[in-house]
Amino acid sequence: MTVTIYDVAREAGVSMATVSRVVNNNPNVKPQTRKKVFEAIERLGYRPNAVARGLASKKTTTVGVVIPDISNSIFAEVARGIEDIANMYHYNIILCNADKKKEKEIRVINTLLEKQVDGLLFMGGVVTEDHAQAFRTSSVPVVLCGTKDENQTMASVDIDHEKAAFDAVNVLIAAGHRDIAMISGTLQDPANGFARYQGYKRALDEAGIELRDEYVRIGNYRYESSVDAVEYFLGLSPRPTAIFSATDEMAIGAIHTIQDNGLRVPQDIAVISVDNIRMASMVRPTLTTVAQPMYDIGAVSMRLLTKLMNKESTDNMQVILPHEVIYRNSVKEPS
Amino acid sequence: MTVTIYDVAREAGVSMATVSRVVNNNPNVKPQTRKKVFEAIERLGYRPNAVARGLASKKTTTVGVVIPDISNSIFAEVARGIEDIANMYHYNIILCNADKKKEKEIRVINTLLEKQVDGLLFMGGVVTEDHAQAFRTSSVPVVLCGTKDENQTMASVDIDHEKAAFDAVNVLIAAGHRDIAMISGTLQDPANGFARYQGYKRALDEAGIELRDEYVRIGNYRYESSVDAVEYFLGLSPRPTAIFSATDEMAIGAIHTIQDNGLRVPQDIAVISVDNIRMASMVRPTLTTVAQPMYDIGAVSMRLLTKLMNKESTDNMQVILPHEVIYRNSVKEPS
DNA sequence: CTGTTAGCGCCTTCAC
DNA sequence: GTGAAGGCGCTAACAG
Numbered sequence: 001m002t003v004t005i006y007d008v009a010r011e012a013g014v015s016m017a018t019v020s021r022v023v024n025n026n027p028n029v030k031p032q033t034r035k036k037v038f039e040a041i042e043r044l045g046y047r048p049n050a051v052a053r054g055l056a057s058k059k060t061t062t063v064g065v066v067i068p069d070i071s072n073s074i075f076a077e078v079a080r081g082i083e084d085i086a087n088m089y090h091y092n093i094i095l096c097n098a099d100k101k102k103e104k105e106i107r108v109i110n111t112l113l114e115k116q117v118d119g120l121l122f123m124g125g126v127v128t129e130d131h132a133q134a135f136r137t138s139s140v141p142v143v144l145c146g147t148k149d150e151n152q153t154m155a156s157v158d159i160d161h162e163k164a165a166f167d168a169v170n171v172l173i174a175a176g177h178r179d180i181a182m183i184s185g186t187l188q189d190p191a192n193g194f195a196r197y198q199g200y201k202r203a204l205d206e207a208g209i210e211l212r213d214e215y216v217r218i219g220n221y222r223y224e225s226s227v228d229a230v231e232y233f234l235g236l237s238p239r240p241t242a243i244f245s246a247t248d249e250m251a252i253g254a255i256h257t258i259q260d261n262g263l264r265v266p267q268d269i270a271v272i273s274v275d276n277i278r279m280a281s282m283v284r285p286t287l288t289t290v291a292q293p294m295y296d297i298g299a300v301s302m303r304l305l306t307k308l309m310n311k312e313s314t315d316n317m318q319v320i321l322p323h324e325v326i327y328r329n330s331v332k333e334p335s
Numbered sequence: 336m337t338v339t340i341y342d343v344a345r346e347a348g349v350s351m352a353t354v355s356r357v358v359n360n361n362p363n364v365k366p367q368t369r370k371k372v373f374e375a376i377e378r379l380g381y382r383p384n385a386v387a388r389g390l391a392s393k394k395t396t397t398v399g400v401v402i403p404d405i406s407n408s409i410f411a412e413v414a415r416g417i418e419d420i421a422n423m424y425h426y427n428i429i430l431c432n433a434d435k436k437k438e439k440e441i442r443v444i445n446t447l448l449e450k451q452v453d454g455l456l457f458m459g460g461v462v463t464e465d466h467a468q469a470f471r472t473s474s475v476p477v478v479l480c481g482t483k484d485e486n487q488t489m490a491s492v493d494i495d496h497e498k499a500a501f502d503a504v505n506v507l508i509a510a511g512h513r514d515i516a517m518i519s520g521t522l523q524d525p526a527n528g529f530a531r532y533q534g535y536k537r538a539l540d541e542a543g544i545e546l547r548d549e550y551v552r553i554g555n556y557r558y559e560s561s562v563d564a565v566e567y568f569l570g571l572s573p574r575p576t577a578i579f580s581a582t583d584e585m586a587i588g589a590i591h592t593i594q595d596n597g598l599r600v601p602q603d604i605a606v607i608s609v610d611n612i613r614m615a616s617m618v619r620p621t622l623t624t625v626a627q628p629m630y631d632i633g634a635v636s637m638r639l640l641t642k643l644m645n646k647e648s649t650d651n652m653q654v655i656l657p658h659e660v661i662y663r664n665s666v667k668e669p670s
Numbered sequence: 671c672t673g674t675t676a677g678c679g680c681c682t683t684c685a686c
Numbered sequence: 687g688t689g690a691a692g693g694c695g696c697t698a699a700c701a702g
Contacts, residue, residue, distance in 0.1 A: 002474060004679055015689045020681060028687060045472060050449040051395065052679030054386040055694045062450075070414055070430075071613070076406035083432060092446050094429040095405075097418060111427050114385040115397075137380060139337060223617055256619055278406070279614065282558055284591055339695055350673045355697060363671055387695030390678045 003044045012040035023048055054116055062092040063305060064112030066105060068125040070097040073277045074294055075123055078146060081298025082121060089306045091118070102128065109134045119305045121145055126189050127154075141308035145301035146292075147191050148318065155308060155317040157301035161191045161274070164290045164323045165199025165244070168272045171288065171325055172242045173207045175334045177270060180204065181215040181240035183229045183250050192221070196246045196274060215240060219250045226253035234261055242331070245273035248280050248289055255283055255330060270331040274323075285329035293321050338379045347375035358383055389451055397427040398640060399447030401440060403460040405432040408612045409629055410458055413481060416633025417456060424641045426453070437463065444469045454640045456480055461524050462489075476643035480636035481627075482526050483653065490643060490652040492636035496526045499609045499625045499658045500534025500579070506607055506623065506660055507577045508542045510669045515539065516550040516575035518564045518585050527556070531581045531609060550575060554585045561588035569596055577666070580608035583615050583624055590618055590665060605666040609658075620664035628656050 005023070009016040014033060021029050022037045029037075040046075054060040065082060067075045079095065086093045096112060098105040105125065112120060113134075120142040122131070127149040135142045135154065144156035172180050182200045185193035197216075204211050214236055217229035226245065230253070233240050245251035251273035255265050265271055265285055276291035300319060307314045340358070344351040349368060356364050357372045364372075375381070389395040400417060402410045414430065421428045431447060433440040440460065447455060448469075455477040457466070462484040470477045470489065479491035507515050517535045520528035532551075539546050549571060552564035561580065565588070568575050580586035586608035590600050600606055600620055611626035635654060642649045 002679090005681095006679080016680080017682080017689055018687085021688085024681080030687060033687080047445070047449055047472070049390075049451060049679055050446075051386055051389040051451045052694090053681075055384075055390050055696090056679075056681040058681095058694070060386065070405075071408060071411035073406060073408070079405055079432060080434070083434070092431075092450075094431065096427075096429065097414060099415070099418070110382070111385075114383055115427075116384060116386045137382070223613075252617060256617070259619060278558075279617075282587060282591065282614075284594060284619070337695090340697095341695080351696080352673060352675095352698085353671085356672085359697085365671060368671080384695050387678090388697070390680090391695075391697040393678070393697095 002049075003046045004049070005046070007044055008037065008040045008046045011044055012037045058116075060116050060118055061090060062094055062115075062117050063119040063121060063302075063309075064109075064115070064117035065093055065095050065121040065123065066108050066112065067095055067097050067123050068105065069100045070095075072124075073279065074146070074275060074292070077278075077294035078123055078298035081295040081300075082145075082302045083298075085299045085302035085306070089302075091306070093121075098125075100125075102126070102130070106130055106134050109138075113138055113140070119143075119309045121301060121305060122147070124191075141305060143301045143305045143308065146294075146297050150190065152318055155304055155314075157297050157304060157319045157321065158191065159292050159297070159323045160320050161195035162199040162202070164274045164292070165196035165246070166203045167199075167323070167325055168274055168290045169200050169203035169244050170207075171272055171327075171331060172244060172270060173203060173209075175242070175270060175331055177242035178207075178209050179215075179238050179240045180209070180242045180244060181217070181233045181236075183217055183219045183226050183243060183245045183254060185221055185246045186218055192246055200244055219246070221247050221250060223249050223253040226250035227257045230254045230257040231261070234258075234263075240269065242270040242272070245271065248273050248275040248277045248287060251287055251289065251330070252279060252283050255285070255287070266330050266332040272331050276326055280326075281328065283330075288328045288331040289326055291324050291326045293323070296321055337384075338381045339384070340381070342379055343372065343375045343381045346379055347372045393451075395451050395453055396425060397429055397450075397452050398454040398456060398637075398644075399450070399452035400428055400430050400456045400458065401443050401447065402430055402432050402458050403440065404435045405430075407459075408614065409481070409610060409627070412613075412629035413458055413633035416630040416635075417480075417637045418633075420634045420637035420641070424637075426641070428456075433460075435460075437461070437465070441465055441469050444473075448473055448475070454478075454644045456636055456640060457482070459526075476640060478636045478640045478643065481629075481632050485525065487653055490639055490649075492632050492639060492654045492656065493526065494627050494632070494658045495655050496530035496609070497534040497537070499627070500531035500581070501538045502534075502658070502660055503607045503609055503625045504535050504538035504579050505542075506662075506666060507579060507605060508538060508544075510577070510605060510666055512577035512605060513542075513544050514550070514573050514575045515544070515577045515579060516552070516568045516571075518552055518554045518561050518578060518580040518589060520556055520581045521553055527581055535579055554581070556582050556585060558584050558588040561585035562592045565589045565592040566596070569593075569598075575604065577605040577607070580606065583608050583610040583612045583622060586622055586624065586665070587614060587618050590620070590622070600665050601667045607666050611661055615661075616663065618665075623663045623666040624661055626659050626661045628658070631656055 554560035
């Protein structure tokens with residue numbers, strides 16, 4: 001039924017070793033033989049069996065990528081960076097979605113490892129001890145992208161989330177705001193949550209602004225979760241004049257909630273956040289935010305992974321990429 | 336180095352067949368033996384090699400999904416439906432992004448086939464003869480989801496795009512509009528492009544409204560592409576009082592372009608489209624649109640695929656799912 | 671219930 | 687430059 005390398009060999013009048021050589025681009029084949037083999041392949045419609053090949057060679061030339069949440073556009077952009085570099089080095093990539101469930105992340109990691117991927121990329125999300133445990137049992141290299149592990153022992157590519165948040169809040173402070181609220185992610189999340197909150201705190205601290213508990217609400221990173229937060233802020237007195245959101249999606253929810261309550265952004269309340277997802281320029285007013293270099297995070301982490309898979313020496317296993325404030329219209333210029 | 340089934344067998348004092356049985360949940364194993372084996376597995380940290388297993392059993396229990404564009408949130412939702420059903424039937428799914436490039440789609444299809452997936456799901460996009468060709472060489476079942484092939488010979492799950500567009504335009508007509516412009520996708524695209532355009536034409540026709548060429552612009556489905564279209568419409572006289580956009584993302588671009596030009600939605604110009612992506616309820620005004628049952632498209636196509644993989648008989652190979660108008664605020668109620 | 675024995679399709683020395 | 691032969695790690699009859 002299925003045509004194998006053996007069929008091709010017979011058809012071409014050579015041995016399977018030779019067929020294997022031409023399929024694998026081994027130079028030690030006479031051009032004429034190569035041609036014969038290619039013709040036989042064509043005639044038979046032979047398609048190499050990657051599974052058999054993987055078993056024999058103990059390499060699959062594929063890297064597994066776990067995406068915590070496929071509907072989050074950040075990961076889409078990161079994935080694009082990963083892919084471009086992967087193609088460049090002739091790796092296939094297979095994406096596995098984990099639907100924001102830790103338990104599913106672990107399962108997916110194990111599935112990928114069972115499938116004998118040559119390397120693993122773990123995007124975003126929290127790296128718990130259970131994750132670390134799964135990674136530890138891996139015989140192939142793993143790199144974290146867009147996140148890092150607690151004690152920073154694993155290879156990772158990320159931005160400095162604390163500093164990004166710090167910079168964002170300082171844009172607000174520079175614009176004259178002092179009553180600055182924050183919609184945070186869960187503090188259990190070391191990157192998007194805890195670190196960004198720390199950055200907020202430090203910015204206030206260095207500006208001599210006192211931190212008020214009622215100015216901080218925890219969201220779940222989704223649009224909807226920020227409406228409660230903002231409505232809460234709106235009832236406060238003094239009402240905050242600016243909001244720092246840990247992520248863009250929540251910031252957009254904030255902008256709309258402010259507007260739905262009859263107030264204007266940025267005149268009544270300014271909004272800033274961190275991420276720079278595509279949607280940030282699709283809201284009115286457009287969102288001022290601190291951009292993560294998403295494509296680069298993907299590209300650099302894939303590049304790092306190729307080095308690891310090749311056992312090349314790598315100096316820096318924890319790379320931090322620069323971020324940048326993107327000035328748009330949700331914060332008004334300091335006058 | 337790596338621990339194999341053989342090591343486990345020795346450690347547990349049984350044969351590899353027995354180990355294989357417990358790993359595969361074969362009931363024909365004495366509980367006590369099973370326990371011994373599990374302990375050995377635990378002790379050795381054994382992880383089954385899916386590649387070897389795939390080679391021996393000629394099944395990989397994984398289905399390949401090609402996503403035309405990972406950054407398009409429609410596919411994210413469809414993927415979720417696919418996954419839920421896949422998990423239910425114990426299939427792993429691996430996603431491969433094709434970046435909207437036809438050539439890459441074909442490549443990805445072949446890679447997936449080489450990897451010996453048990454089935455293939457092809458999401459969205461145009462199905463050209465080259466695609467059909469690639470599918471034809473597949474020895475495993477393929478189902479199209481969110482698209483169909485030209486002569487409808489392949490298994491597919493989709494909505495009736497023509498009818499969806501027709502219904503959308505009729506919402507506009509019911510609201511009293513007669514000067515209705517359309518931002519279309521490319522007419523080469525049979526589903527999102529051509530069919531939706533046909534629906535627009537038919538709605539006008541049945542309402543006795545004459546079709547005007549200058550009322551139709553072609554976009555590329557992206558937000559940015561609709562700004563040109565809308566600016567063009569704004570210069571027309573009579574200026575359209577309503578716009579039907581082939582997709583939500585372009586509709587959102589249209590709304591903002593209208594607003595950026597000092598007009599109001601829906602008072603000055605109404606906007607409607609087809610899709611119902613998450614962002615549709617994240618704009619102001621919220622977008623009235625015809626919802627595609629994205630999750631269901633994914634779920635139903637995966638279910639269909641499982642049947643095909645099991646060689647169960649299936650009556651209906653071309654399933655059409657119902658769509659539904661979602662009334663929000665970008666079209667005002669008929670008075 | 672458990673063990674033995676062939677392969678699955680290919681890569682990879684090692685000869686020639 | 688090419689062929690022969692031995693696995694890669696596991697499943698699937700087939701015995702027992």
